[in-house]
Amino acid sequence: MSASSTAEVPFVPTSKVGRITDFVDERVGGSGILREFGRKVFPDHWSFMFGEVALYSFVILLMSGTFLTFFFDPSMAETHYSGSYTPLTNVEMSVAYSSSLNISFDIRGGLFFRQVHHWAALLFVASLGVHMLRVFFTGAFRKPREMNWVVGGVLLILAMAEGFTGYSLPDDLLSGNGLRIIDGVIKSIPVIGTYISFFLFGGEFPGTAIIGRLYVLHILLVPAMILLMIVIHLFMVVVHKHTQYPGPGRNDGNVVGYPLGPVYAAKAGGFFFIVFGVVALMAAMFTINPIWNYGPYDPSPVSAGTQPDWYIGFVDGALRLMPGVVNDFHLEYVIFGHVLTLNVLLPALVPAGIIFTVLFMYPWIERWITKDNREHHVLDRPRNAPTRTAIGVAGFTWYCVMWAAAGSDLIATHFHVALNDVTYWLRTLFFLGPIFAFMVTKRVALALQRKDREIALHGRETGRIVRLPHGEFIEVHAPLDDYKHYKLVGFESPVPLAAEPNEHGVVTPKEKRRAALSKWFFEDRVAPATPAELEAAHGHGHHEAIESGEEHKSLSH
């Protein structure tokens, strides 16, 4: 390029692709963008796929959802079914339910698209959740990515809202009972609950307005917000560049990986088709949400084993765990002539509130405790941040206990145990589970660090047993190569940060609390092996001279 542009002759592309690129560039001027992004480097790791799965599921949702809108009618007007599913012939139902049945039975590919849409929705929320776990456990939320973590949390909430509004649209018995539970939860809100319920449903439950209103939220407002958040999210990924796992040649100042074009683009682009293919396979083979089995919504019947879609499960489980009466103390009581329904209000709002508050604030909490204001682009291996990993697993365990509680009746019937016992156990685990998980995880992380240290200092086990002249048996250890070795030793291991006086020479109570938390955070630690220790390890034993291998002999003698 430089040769032709410095000469008088203008640069002329020689290939056909080159000419097309040049044609577009001369008219819209994209060469700067292409220069910036065409070869941009992206680190590669299997755990980076979850975010991609979420993005691709959303694209599949937009496509399959658009198809469904052409046939779905969100009206709650009464009709008598006349489609080809004979068990429901002439049954009184809403137009919404009837059109959902028509999509399933009278439109070619309709059932397939409904199942693609539902499976993709379940996958969307699941991959979002796993992606957030990956980001948390590797410390990818640290500066400068705190705000993108918050955007991700907002996306998770929006995805759950989008899922719930969509779940309710077919107006079948199962989703209708789900709405009734939502109505009951809303009515428990002090002062304004009854009004919110009447405004949402356009009068008394179930009314004739709710499906139309949820439909507008589901196909217009919430997806638009999700799309906006995804754009912000990806824009920030470009600004920050992607994080990378620690390893030889990788540090906070560089980014190591494949260039966007062609390798990374091909792998990521090809992956979209793989995600679509897997969702299509599930839609082909596994029935999801067979609304025709449930029948139209009727406030009187309910099927046993009712459950929401999985991502709402933890709230439903919390509702189940809360006792309404404790030793004749009723959690619903009358205060100044008004009813406070704590047995509904607390489990519906408090656990979800705690989870999302801690989730949103965590990057700032950790930054305050550690006083770490540096930029981090290299991820932590979860074992190398034992306290953070333990906090994450504790939170996840808490979530899972509530999630399991949403299936307490099914646990009881499948394992032939008493439903009451399942509930009692889960109530206990609700409090003890996270504590237990924290302790176990922290110990496991420290143990893994010790193992790493052991391998870094003494090499890996070869499985070769050697008998020494005086009769002792030892196993020969082989040293790691420099690259594998660096992976085990090249990490930071902060120490507790004692309380420091401020500019007036005063150690404030807040600073003392921070120091206490810092101690709790970093007190138990396993330091990475140092070169001096490696030398000592190789120098102080007879048999360890054998371990150290040929190239390290010079070190020990």
Place this chain on the structure above:
Amino acid sequence: MGNHSDGSPNHSGTVATAGQNVVEKFQDPGLPPHRLRLADTDPRAAKRAERQVAILFGISVIGTVIFLVSYFAIDLGQDSTIATIRTQNLLLGLGTAFAMLGIGTGIVHWAKALMPDHEVSEERHAIRTEEDRQAAVRIVEDIVEETGIKRRPLIRNTLLGAVALAPLPALAVFGDLGPRPDDKLAHTMWAPQGGKLKRLTRDPDGTPIKASDVTIGSAFHVIPEGLNELQEGKLNAKAKAVVLLMRLNPDDLTISKGRETWSYNGIVAYSKICTHVGCPVALYEQQTHHLLCPCHQSTFDLTKECKVVFGPASRPLPQLPIAVDAEGYLVATSDFKEPVGPSYWERDEHERLINS
């Protein structure tokens, strides 16, 4: 093995002490040397990979054909059965899956086997330069200074007040989303109309129930007479009025003061709407006389006027006072004496209203 991992801080250095993080560290050896793949060195392996990619793309074409054939060859007419729909769904899905997976795995295989797999290292640039940062802070300060907002608190405070109030109309316009609740939740269809008591009828067909039909141990799902004939609001009325009717041995029932006339010969009627969050309490355990809500497992003891014995509900199910009319049919002598269903802020007020 030595004792380098036993955690003894004095000897091993395994447990770090303060100041240890300043000790010398291992040097980063840099990126590992690039390892060539088979396809990089052996032209036959490259050719083989090329063929594999082409086969995967070919599978995708077959998938597309399967989709089109099963879409047009299988028609969903009036004579189509569930089996037809199942088959078509399976074939459409498999066709799509092959079409997509063929392309996807083909491209990924192409990228992994044939495209250059050199990992490259790129410098990270700071998000902004120090110069930009200082300039930006200065610009913001200048802008704020030039507005004079700090020097003119009158402007600032009135603006804040105006901005705080301005969104109120945007909230107010939602006022017509629904009617005011008033006391709608306090009443159900069971209230006698024009002095005529409502009969208890079967759900869903609406046939009246004779007291003599209710044998000991049996249970009926009940709706009020006239519900099915409602022109509008049928589901709204039903959502409050559904009732469970059961007959027990009268000796098993504990009846509190004031409720002596609410049952008939051991026949009792209770609201079917759970007092927790409103699911229908649809399960009746005949042996224990417990009513169980399948949604959140609230359990009510029928013999103790549906007192909560387990689960998240906090209040007993409301009882419907019943009697028998001249023709032997069961009737409700009045509406429920308290609001049915989940609790709400004004519930206590409504209960007092009903009983006044």
